[in-house]
Amino acid sequence: MSKKDQxxxxxxxxxxxxxFAKNGYDAVSVREITTAARCxxxxxxxxxxxxxxxxxxxxxxxxxPRARRVxxxxxxxxxxxxxxxxxxxxxxxxxxxxxxxxxxxERQRQSQLMTRELIQxxxxxxxxxxxxxxxxxxxxxxxxxPFMPEGLGNEGLALNILSMFSMVIYFNFARVVVSRxxxxxxxxAFKDRLIEQIVGFSLNGLGKGKKKGA
Amino acid sequence: MSKKDQxxxxxxxxxxxxxFAKNGYDAVSVREITTAARCxxxxxxxxxxxxxxxxxxxxxxxxxPRARRVxxxxxxxxxxxxxxxxxxxxxxxxxxxxxxxxxxxERQRQSQLMTRELIQxxxxxxxxxxxxxxxxxxxxxxxxxPFMPEGLGNEGLALNILSMFSMVIYFNFARVVVSRxxxxxxxxAFKDRLIEQIVGFSLNGLGKGKKKGA
DNA sequence: ATTTGTATCAAACAAACGTTTAAATGTCAA
DNA sequence: TTGACATTTAAACGTTTGTTTGATACAAAT
Numbered sequence: 001m002s003k004k005d006q007x008x009x010x011x012x013x014x015x016x017x018x019x020f021a022k023n024g025y026d027a028v029s030v031r032e033i034t035t036a037a038r039c040x041x042x043x044x045x046x047x048x049x050x051x052x053x054x055x056x057x058x059x060x061x062x063x064x065p066r067a068r069r070v071x072x073x074x075x076x077x078x079x080x081x082x083x084x085x086x087x088x089x090x091x092x093x094x095x096x097x098x099x100x101x102x103x104x105x106e107r108q109r110q111s112q113l114m115t116r117e118l119i120q121x122x123x124x125x126x127x128x129x130x131x132x133x134x135x136x137x138x139x140x141x142x143x144x145x146p147f148m149p150e151g152l153g154n155e156g157l158a159l160n161i162l163s164m165f166s167m168v169i170y171f172n173f174a175r176v177v178v179s180r181x182x183x184x185x186x187x188x189a190f191k192d193r194l195i196e197q198i199v200g201f202s203l204n205g206l207g208k209g210k211k212k213g214a
Numbered sequence: 215m216s217k218k219d220q221x222x223x224x225x226x227x228x229x230x231x232x233x234f235a236k237n238g239y240d241a242v243s244v245r246e247i248t249t250a251a252r253c254x255x256x257x258x259x260x261x262x263x264x265x266x267x268x269x270x271x272x273x274x275x276x277x278x279p280r281a282r283r284v285x286x287x288x289x290x291x292x293x294x295x296x297x298x299x300x301x302x303x304x305x306x307x308x309x310x311x312x313x314x315x316x317x318x319x320e321r322q323r324q325s326q327l328m329t330r331e332l333i334q335x336x337x338x339x340x341x342x343x344x345x346x347x348x349x350x351x352x353x354x355x356x357x358x359x360p361f362m363p364e365g366l367g368n369e370g371l372a373l374n375i376l377s378m379f380s381m382v383i384y385f386n387f388a389r390v391v392v393s394r395x396x397x398x399x400x401x402x403a404f405k406d407r408l409i410e411q412i413v414g415f416s417l418n419g420l421g422k423g424k425k426k427g428a
Numbered sequence: 429a430t431t432t433g434t435a436t437c438a439a440a441c442a443a444a445c446g447t448t449t450a451a452a453t454g455t456c457a458a
Numbered sequence: 459t460t461g462a463c464a465t466t467t468a469a470a471c472g473t474t475t476g477t478t479t480g481a482t483a484c485a486a487a488t
Binding site: 029030031041042044045050051 | 444445446447448449
């Protein structure tokens with residue numbers, strides 16, 4: 001395995017990720033990927049075994065590490081605050097997912113790849129759920145727990161997190177609709193507006209103002 | 215065009231809808247559809263022209279009418295209430311989309327087909343947006359407007375509706391994750407719990423308690 | 429009974445698909 | 459420079475794809 005190999009392998013991974021995100025697994029041909037990556041058709045099978053394994057490797061080598069970066073950004077954003085609150089958690093979540101460490105293209109690809117797996121889970125979903133989703137939800141639950149009303153069980157907490165999550169995901173993958181309905185371009189200013197919306201909408205939804213606990 | 219024809223045509227539409235929803239456009243072959251519909255391979259091209267036009271016809275003849283039924287259910291649910299409020303609107307929305315007039319299979323197919331178009335809009339999206347999304351959003355905006363704070367512009371109102379919409383959509387198409395995170399089966403009791411969650415989460419998010427208007 | 433138009437059918441089409449092969453080229457240590 | 463291994467290449471493999479064809483079956487009307 002020389003340097004040249006890694007370069008080709010990485011080019012394939014990059015182009016495959018972009019194409020799978022944009023068009024979905026079945027709409028993308030191996031020829032399309034290798035042409036975009038400027039390498040021979042057989043390279044996919046040589047480096048990854050077959051198309052399915054390449055798809056899985058896109059998640060292992062690209063999607064999961066990026067999701068980890070978002071999660072780290074979320075944690076650091078929270079840590080940078082002097083006091084943690086339910087509102088700060090919502091703010092951190094929205095900032096991490098709508099702005100955060102990823103470029104705009106990366107964010108869009110990330111959302112598209114995940115949403116495709118949510119609609120129609122494949123082998124990659126197990127990876128996605130085990131390595132990212134479950135740990136992140138556990139982390140969020142641990143952080144939010146002290147700020148929730150005493151009567152709220154684990155299920156209620158989980159549903160609150162899912163509610164916030166739904167907005168964050170939706171505003172990312174349904175950009176076309178969001179832009180169309182609001183009549184605004186999906187630019188930096190609009191993203192700030194969306195973050196404001198998510199935080200504001202989540203704030204009271206999370207039970208703030210009703211909370212009986214500390 | 216005889217009766218037998220319509221029956222075959224409808225069988226194709228039914229099977230095509232189920233398969234497109236479950237596996238996506240590119241993962242479904244014409245042979246798969248015609249086999250499931252127990253008719254000849256050439257039937258698709260005879261009745262619909264080609265595969266793409268069949269896909270579009272699924273939206274025209276199946277998806278849009280069902281969406282209209284959901285919308286009607288939403289309106290009737292609201293009308294049955296003696297007093298309309300922001301909370302009643304959230305309740306009606308959640309009821310219409312999570313229970314409502316559709317069977318569970320229909321609801322799942324509806325969500326999957328729409329979400330696929332949200333990720334990756336095709337020709338069908340224009341139909342979906344023009345015939346259903348836009349009118350429904352306008353209707354919701356008109357109903358909700360009086361209950362919103364005076365300072366809230368049209369954009370803020372649109373974002374509030376989108377926020378509610380995101381939960382309703384997400385809880386429908388990401389059933390696998392929702393079930394996995396909460397550890398509950400997606401049965402009738404759980405749907406009631408989800409409706410409760412959406413209504414509760416939306417309630418204050420909509421500005422109730424903060425509203426300055428009537 | 430014959431005509432007319434519609435619907436179904438088996439068969440075939442070229443094109444594109446994922447994957448495999450074996451030869452050619454490149455890389456680097458001995 | 460030689461040898462061993464890693465990578466790239468063009469070509470071909472057998473399937474499957476969407477679509478078309480022309481013959482056949484069926485229905486209702488003349």
